[in-house]
Amino acid sequence: MNIGFSAKTKAFYDLDEKAVYIQNASWSEDVKSISEVLWLNHCGQPPKGKIRGADEHGMPCWIDAPEPTEQERIAEAVNIRNAMLMTADTEIRQLKIIEEICALTSEETQRLMSWKKYLADVYRIEPGNVSSIRWPDVPV
Structure with missing residues (x-):
């Protein structure tokens, strides 16, 4: 599996489908290729009190969820x-x-x-x- 992650959108992308994302205007220019292990660790439900974010290298990580408004x-x-x-x-x-x-x-x-x-x-x-x-x- 060829997976990418955007720190800007906090979303994963199937890199093999880049053309489709571009055609649908949903491609983020900061998408970086990531390992399947990193994807598996961050694609599901976050731990309690956490949300998906990006670390200083633009890789997926769990960060503290903001306080509700x-x-x-x-x-x-x-x-x-x-x-x-x-x-x-x-x-x-x-x-x-x-x-x-x-x-x-x-x-x-x-x-x-x-x-x-x-x-x-x-x-x-x-x-x-x-x-x-x-x-x-x-x-x-």
Whole structure:
């Protein structure tokens, strides 16, 4: 395999397909040939907290991931909140169905109340105040 790496784009290129990259205006002029071992070590998922970067020689390496922006942190909080609300909603609906078909046991009644309180607590979280969010514990 004939592989190249661009420090500018932090991407790998199949050097045998250079003409195709040029034709599609996606070729980077700083592409350097690299070994298959170097490619294998940097083509997959990065280690936690790292992203693909380039060292001082323009070769691929793992570098520290930048801190997320405020907008990214808010978006992540919204995603977490939505997932928590969906989980709570599912649990509550299942317990309500059981309640409609047959009476809930005292344990199930307690679980239903716990999930309702959890849903209310999650619902009231303001994702825009990321630094002050205190995620409630999931009922057991």
